Amino acid sequence: xxxxxxxxxxxxxxxxxxxxxxxxxxxxxxxxxxxxxxxxxxxxxxxxxxxxxxxxxxxxxxxxxxxxxxxxxxxxxxxxxxxxxxxxxxxxxxxxxxxxxxxxxxxxxxxxxxxx
Amino acid sequence: xxxxxxxxxxxxxxxxxxxxxxxxxxxxxxxxxxxxxxxxxxxxxxxxxxxxxxxxxxxxxxxxxxxxxxxxxxxxxxxxxxxxxxxxxxxxxxxxxxxxxxxxxxxxxxxxxxxxxxxxxxxxxxxxxxxxxxxxxxxxxxxxxxxxxxxxxxxxxxxxxxxxxxxxxxxxxxxxxxxxxxxxxxxxxxxxxxxxxxxxxxxxxxxxxxxxxxxxxxxxxxxxxxxxxxxxxxxxxxxxxxxxxxxxxxxxxxxxxxxxxxxxxxxxxxxxxxxxxxxxxxxxxxxxxxxxxxxxxxxxxxxxxxxxxxxxxxxxxxxxxxxxxxxxxxxxxxxxxxxxxxxxxxxxxxxxxxxxxxxxxxxxxxxxxxxxxxxxxxxxxxxxxxxxxxxxxxxxxxxxxxxxxxxxxxxxxxxxxxxxxxxxxxxxxxxxx
Numbered sequence: 001x002x003x004x005x006x007x008x009x010x011x012x013x014x015x016x017x018x019x020x021x022x023x024x025x026x027x028x029x030x031x032x033x034x035x036x037x038x039x040x041x042x043x044x045x046x047x048x049x050x051x052x053x054x055x056x057x058x059x060x061x062x063x064x065x066x067x068x069x070x071x072x073x074x075x076x077x078x079x080x081x082x083x084x085x086x087x088x089x090x091x092x093x094x095x096x097x098x099x100x101x102x103x104x105x106x107x108x109x110x111x112x113x114x115x116x
Numbered sequence: 117x118x119x120x121x122x123x124x125x126x127x128x129x130x131x132x133x134x135x136x137x138x139x140x141x142x143x144x145x146x147x148x149x150x151x152x153x154x155x156x157x158x159x160x161x162x163x164x165x166x167x168x169x170x171x172x173x174x175x176x177x178x179x180x181x182x183x184x185x186x187x188x189x190x191x192x193x194x195x196x197x198x199x200x201x202x203x204x205x206x207x208x209x210x211x212x213x214x215x216x217x218x219x220x221x222x223x224x225x226x227x228x229x230x231x232x233x234x235x236x237x238x239x240x241x242x243x244x245x246x247x248x249x250x251x252x253x254x255x256x257x258x259x260x261x262x263x264x265x266x267x268x269x270x271x272x273x274x275x276x277x278x279x280x281x282x283x284x285x286x287x288x289x290x291x292x293x294x295x296x297x298x299x300x301x302x303x304x305x306x307x308x309x310x311x312x313x314x315x316x317x318x319x320x321x322x323x324x325x326x327x328x329x330x331x332x333x334x335x336x337x338x339x340x341x342x343x344x345x346x347x348x349x350x351x352x353x354x355x356x357x358x359x360x361x362x363x364x365x366x367x368x369x370x371x372x373x374x375x376x377x378x379x380x381x382x383x384x385x386x387x388x389x390x391x392x393x394x395x396x397x398x399x400x401x402x403x404x405x406x407x408x409x410x411x412x413x414x415x416x417x418x419x420x421x422x423x424x425x426x427x428x429x430x431x432x433x434x435x436x437x438x439x440x441x442x443x444x445x446x447x448x449x450x451x452x453x454x455x456x457x458x459x460x461x462x463x464x465x466x467x468x469x470x471x472x473x474x475x476x477x478x479x480x481x482x483x484x485x486x487x488x489x490x491x492x493x494x495x496x497x498x499x500x501x502x503x504x505x506x507x508x509x510x511x512x513x514x515x516x517x518x519x520x521x522x523x524x525x526x527x528x529x530x531x532x533x534x535x536x537x538x539x540x541x542x543x544x545x546x547x548x549x
Contacts, residue, residue: 039211045202046188053202054192096188 027072027111034112037105041098043079049116054087058116065114075110076103157548159251162240165543169517169528170213170234173223176318176325177352178359185222198311199531210234213528226280228526235517235528241545243506243537248545250299256519258295260387261449264439265418265425272424276444278523280324291521292444294388298516298527300401301535304509305377306351313532314514317349317380317401321361324524328361338364344404353378354403370403378402389413392450417451427451510534510541 038044046055056064065075077083079098086092100106175186183190189202205211213233216223237254266275276284276292283289300317302309308316321328328347333339338354339347352358353373354365364370373379382405384390384397390413399407419426428437429451439449515530534541 039205039207040215044205048204054188091191093188 027115029108029111029115031112031115033105034109037098037100037109038112041096041100043096043098046096052088055085058113062114062116072107072110072114075113076106079110080106157242157249159240159242162242162251162546163544164238164240166236166238167515167530167533167543168209168234168236169515169530170209171216171224171231172212172315172525172527172529173216173221174225174325174525175223175315176320176322177312177315178320179223180312180315181359193312196308196311199313199315203531209531226285228279231520235519237515237517237530239515239543241535241537241543242548243545244548248537252297252515254517254519256295256517257521258387258519259292259445259521260294260391261292261445262294262388263292264444272418278526279521280524280526290444293518293521293523294386296384296386296516296518296523296527298382298384298518300514300516301381301383302512303377303507304512306380306512307353307378309380309514310512310532313512314516314529316351317405318525319347319350319359319361321347322349322524323347324526332362336362336364338367338403341367342404348405349382349401350403350405351379351401364403374402386413388450392448392452506538508539510536510539513543 038047046053047058047061049058051057052060061075065071078095080101082094082097084092085095098106098109179185180193181190186193189197192202193199200208203212210233215221215233217228217231217233219227219229235254235256237252240251242249261276263274263276265272274289276290278284278293279291281289284291300309300314304310306316318325320326323346330345333344333346339345347361350361354370355361355363356365357363365373379400379402382397382399382401384399386397390396393413395413397407397412398410399405399412417425417427429435429439431437439447443449511534513533513535515533516527517529518527520526533543535543535545537545538547
């Protein structure tokens with residue numbers, strides 16, 4: 001066996017490890033399915049991809065999560081717990097609870113949102 | 117009010133009818149204006165705008181402002197935000213309509229299985245120095261008939277009714293009601309119409325929206341003053357509390373609002389009651405859904421004294437005196453006085469026969485069936501208040517389609533759009549040569 005041939009598995013292993021370490025950035029999701037659930041739940045009425053509506057833009061949310069090193073679990077908690085959210089005018093409202101208890105669906109939509 | 121108008125040439129009607137289930141052309145113009153009529157318009161050269169109308173269920177003015185029902189949006193609506201500030205997705209109408217009709221939705225207590233949540237409507241607009249012209253095309257479950265009277269051996273009873281009516285829902289009556297295409301138009305003088313459109317006029321207490329009791333209506337000073345027996349569309353400005361139909365302002369106050377232009381025009385093409393004579397309803401909404409001055413197309417065919425139909429079909433012209441059950445929905449069952457007036461003999465030989473419940477009045481516009489061929493629907497009409505003329509500012513408009521043998525809230529509606537007659541807008545009218 002040549003020296004070069006011995007090195008190939010090692011390179012592959014390093015590549016896989018690198019992918020796993022950066023999993024949050026490369027988390028897989030079905031964008032179409034996520035967007036559909038997002039809109040079926042009327043999330044889009046308050047959250048636009050890039051512009052602020054009643055709620056912050058998805059892009060801003062994703063940036064905030066990245067900055068604070070929050071992950072999709074936090075996002076799922078936010079969309080399922082009905083916690084209070086503070087609006088621009090200072091008022092507080094209960095955040096809408098997403099109409100699914102399927103963790104896979106919740107995870108998919110969280111990953112999609114945080115990909116913005 | 118002159119409702120006579122010219123019609124599209126037959127050749128064009130055939131072409132259009134081949135590609136769509138229903139075609140409607142509408143016109144509105146100032147009173148007394150002379151016009152070339154729609155025969156002069158080459159609609160193939162007029163820009164078409166496609167709108168999606170959706171099923172709104174019971175989303176009334178009050179529902180929009182109910183924090184428990186319209187979650188997360190009640191305060192925004194109350195402060196005057198537009199519907200589309202939140203409902204701005206490209207497929208919003210399709211999504212909302214489908215959700216409301218999916219079943220068990222709080223906005224639609226009646227099951228309407230199979231009914232589509234939305235309808236696509238193509239609109240074209242044109243104008244000349246005197247008039248503006250609108251033309252609509254859509255595919256739908258269209259019907260041009262109106263409920264009949266039927267002799268059951270003892271008395272004449274209404275046969276058929278709108279789909280949301282209880283006897284129809286219970287299967288005791290067939291769903292029979294005319295298709296209708298409506299336009300609401302505001303020239304910018306109605307507060308919030310630009311933002312919330314037709315929803316300003318839709319209120320609790322109206323028919324099929326937790327209707328007011330006869331006793332409450334009879335006791336209401338405003339409705340008593342205008343001699344009305346039910347609650348119909350009204351604008352918030354006509355009430356001291358816009359969410360309470362019983363809080364009507366005085367007639368003097370309402371007259372001042374009207375004089376200042378604070379009303380919306382309501383122009384309606386009706387498959388049965390206006391279409392056969394090439395007309396449209398010509399009305400407005402302020403404290404009630406009113407007609408403009410002049411005769412309208414409504415007239416009951418039931419003699420209130422004898423409880424018998426006033427007219428039957430002229431068998432020599434129509435082929436029969438009455439309509440048999442198997443001909444409902446298959447013929448042009450219009451009863452137009454000038455054409456088909458006949459003697460009424462309800463006592464014998466008419467068991468099971470039906471008679472259209474409505475006929476055209478003896479207005480100048482009743483000249484017979486026109487503008488109908490192979491499913492083509494044709495709408496023309498005038499309105500009397502000067503709107504519809506070229507303007508540097510676009511008009512705010514809302515559209516509604518009642519198909520599927522339905523009336524009241526069972527329609528498809530649009531979010532507010534703009535119509536430009538010499539101005540940039542969602543729907544831009546083309547200047548005719």
